[in-house]
Amino acid sequence: MANIFPRWSNWLPIKILVCVAVVAASIVSGMAYYFTPKYTRVGYQPTQPVEFDHSLHVNQLGMDCRYCHTHVEKSSHSNVPATQTCMNCHTQIKALSPKLEPIRQAWKNGQPVPWVRIHKAPDYVYFNHAAHVNRGVSCVACHGHVNRMQVVWHDQPQSMGWCLECHRAPENHLRPLDQVTNMDWEPPAGTSQRELGQKFVREWNVNPPVSCAGCHR
């Protein structure tokens, strides 16, 4: 009796196994990369051209975020301060510090300091700072406790799922408008963030978009 299966079929189970193994391996490694904070770059902490210390300026000197990030309440984009903003103080304070040499150089020759970008929304995402900070979302919600960072790192995943978590339940993150830039604010004793948040949602008519057009145009 002739063989029912042709000769090549002897190799078929092995071929299938190899294929399955390759597919499984790529799924696992893909998930290991894309589904973890590694992909969203949480913890990314590049070396900046100037060792600017946020904790010193905010916690010790008590400066408000908006002294440097001036347009955060007006614009979609929260600006990095102009060299001039640094020089407002540093012409007098630490005027000769070697750490500030790049700033002084920039001021002298007109070439601004190239700060290394940490947070980057993709091109197809239209995030708006003003819409958030004017409606009770604190800086800390997205950027972490920058006031405690000597060197700023990427604190939150800032993935689409993470955005939607808050857009679907804004009460977990809203706070009084005068506390938006206070990074260490806690709900007053006797209330919870949730209670307070729900009150703001009601009183301010907070209704964040959850459909595509809210962020993708």
Added chain:
Amino acid sequence: MKRVLSHPAASAHGRTYWRSLGEYAQTPDFEDWLHREFPAGAAEWEQDPLSRRTFLRLMGASLALAGLGLGGCRRPEAYLVPFNQSPEWVVPGKTMSFATAQPRRRGAIPLLTTTFDGRPIKMEGNPLHPASQGKSDNHAQASILDLYDPARRRHLTLQGKKATAEQLDAEIQRIRTEAAASGGATLAILADETASPTRERLRAELVRQYPQATWAVYEPLAPGYDTEASTAAFGPGTQFRANLAEAAALLAVDCDFLGSEDGDLTDTRGFAAGRRIRKPGDRVSRLYVAEPRFSVTGSMADHRLRLRAGEVGAFVLEMARQVRSLRGSPELSAAITAAPDLGLPHEVDSAWIRECAADLVANAGKSLLLVGRRQPASVQALALAVNSALGSMGSTLLVQPAFALPAASLQALVARLQAGAVKSLIILGGDPVYNAPADLAFGNLLASVPTSLHLASLPNATSAKAKWFVPGTHYLESWGDALATDGSYLSIQPAIQPLWAGESQLEFLCRLTNRPKPVGPALIKETFAARINQSGLNLEQAWNNFVREGFLPAASSPTARSVNAAGVAALTAKLPEASEASAEFLEVAFVSSPAMDDGRYLNNGWLQEWPDPMSKLTWDNAILVSKKTAEALGLRNEIVKGILVADVARATLAGQSLEAPVMIAPGHVDFAVSLPLGYGQEELGPVAKGSGFNAYVLRRTDSDYLASGLTLKKTGKTRQLAVTQEHQMMEGRDLVREATVKEFNQNPGWVKKVGMDAHIPPNQNFYPAPTLDGDYQWAMVVDLSTCTGCNACVTACTAENNIPIVGKDQVMKGREMHWIRVDRYFTGEPEQPEAVAQPVACMQCENAPCETVCPVNATVHNEEGLNVMAYNRCIGTRYCANNCPYKVRRFNFFDYNQRSLEKLYWGPLAAKGTEETIKLQKNPNVTVRMRGVMEKCTFCVQRIEEAKITAKVRARDSANIRIPVGSLKTACQQACPADAIVFGDMKNEKEAVGQLRNLPQNYGLLEYLNVRPRLTYLGRVRNPNPAMPGARTSYLPSHGHGDETHHGQKKGVPH
């Protein structure tokens, strides 16, 4: 239960609408075309040097190679580079608007320019200016692309070679010395018309320094016959303009005041105001049009007469006689008496003229006769006399001071050049080598001048012939001023430093008059100070106001002026004889192209791809002839695979000839041809290359608009033309609904009785309907009674939404990307049709068929009724486009933003990337789409979201987050000069859109499909005069309501 809905047969209707001759004739090719989403080949792989297999192999190899460098997966380090010193007012991420104006030959258009990060990205009309009221037109919208045109030359050239500024300084010094020695006799200046008072001031200074110098002004499409007529009728230094808001009855004779007639936006707005009808009993104006070719104005006419341009004189004379018989006036009598006896124009029904005249007289004081401004002065003068008799002076016709001093003509300059008297010729703007009358041979003359210099923002044929080329500035790069058509004084404020070294005409004239280079607006401020001298205003305050608001109102309002009978009679004595014409002896009119004007926009891709409002032709011009003429000459237009293949003919006039494709234009007058000017400039730039033919070569001094004796000979060659009219057909499904005023008054809800709408059984939805519980419910209504079909919305949308151009080749395949298109339907016989325009964008269906077929949820509904697109999700299956009943979705077959249009098929073998300057124009708030992505109109969702964010930022910790009514406009709505597009929240009773949707004449397209469109239309109401010969009394379907058997609708077939 499945209900099968088949569309009603097109012939169920007393009246058929057709969009092309192919459709009218029902050719098999056309039928085949009709049933495709895209034309044949649009979705296929062809014309490619690579086979599909080779391509896949190459792609596989490149993918493997890409895998070797896995480092590419890491995100690169990016930098944030702040300002060193923050400029005042600049908020990164926010736009700023500046008032400015676009100079035009007949007065500037007041505009606002929006800048982002210091780069102008969009033009809008100036909302404060009474002539603009925030509206603009296609040229104003597209002019921003000219600023970023990569073909602009970046340096000085001397005889084609790069030169230095010192060399030019020395040359100008030499010119000045030479001119001073001769009292200026050796110096001549030839300028375009910019209506700039400061330029006039510098000109006066130049003439003072060099009294013998020649200052000539040349505009190929503004021969100044209207000024001649105005001077005869009202005295020197006057000009007239129409005031259509007051008009109840209008006759436009060869005058496309809604289109290419250089009118101003007030004309369209005024006309639209007279046509807007909301409820029974509203008064509607009536428009009569007599014209040779179908124009935008003709498409709005209640009565349209085909009339050769050469017979306009005889026509107006007969009209004048009829008006005199009903309502005489001494100046009209004098004008008629002085005129030669011309008789009636051929084939024109005298009853048409008689009844039209009777209607004009019946509306005396509110009627107007308009004659094209390129018609001879004698005809225009006679028209002024008629208007005077009709009592139009001061109501529908206004007289105001002329904005320019008289200047020498091109012919006078040419005489001096021929005499060899001119040693230095300076040409400011324009392109006389290309567009001067051919008999002047201006190019040769220019070459014979020892020193010639051309200043222009884009180098053209004149620059190539001139010894020197000086790069000029775009109007957004330099300070300037201009007068608007209403006489108001406009500031032209720059929005950006010159991209490359360039200087404005004013700066150049300063050099010539030995003034120091002006600093900022210093020159304009001097002019301004002189203008407000007597008004007692504080200069600084008034100046700041002027720059901020962009204009200073006209000093004097137009006054009623009486017509000088003797002056008019002297002109009407020269009325031209009505021309003869036959198939062998054709009449020719050199008409301006609605897209290219006189040719100045030919290197502008947006305008190249902008379909001509009537012919729907892109990327080309063609000889327009009537069907009868084409048949007599054996010239054919065929549709092959959806592409219009036109016979190429040789046109010969007075010994000169050209070869060009012939296009059969419905509604064109017989035995006459229209030659659109402005095309055929190979050297202008890559976009202009290969587009159209140059009709200027046939144009002579004595025939600058009209000539007789043209012959057309078939050459046997053909040319493919890219027309968009047969793309995205919707068959005869009652898309456009019309009625007369009388029918509307009797039954304002007539639209509901048209087509299948009266017979729709209650519809049920197969899919769950989206929850529409948003704070806003967006909707748009287009009023077909006022939409002129001018296509300004198309350009505005292109600019706002980063819509790429795809090139002629791709347009022929039906791949144009415009999110809004204006469908133009003809109705009636091809010889004498009527036309209707209908803008079609995404309908934002509530039950959107596209959404249910998207496998990746890239297109979904939001709670505000928008059918939103997430481009980054789209994988390009094109199922949505296949399922769209309106065919409004557009697919990126190629990376139009990244590859050059000639090399689209090269794929990865072509260089990637685009010109830096073109990138500067892109709107940062709209994604630039890539290859393989579907896109469509989103009701300008970026503007909606921006408005919502602005409201929330303002609300802070209060609950009032509503967008203020009227503060949000879509790009098409904002541009529409007729205010025909209304957009807003239909849930809000205060918004117009909700009120309009509730009007009885509101209807949606294909409502029986139960897709519930959010874009609806107000049926078009026409106002025919029943006394006119051949007047239609009804626009309603001929069959009665309830006659279901004609509809081909099968009801409730159980399965």
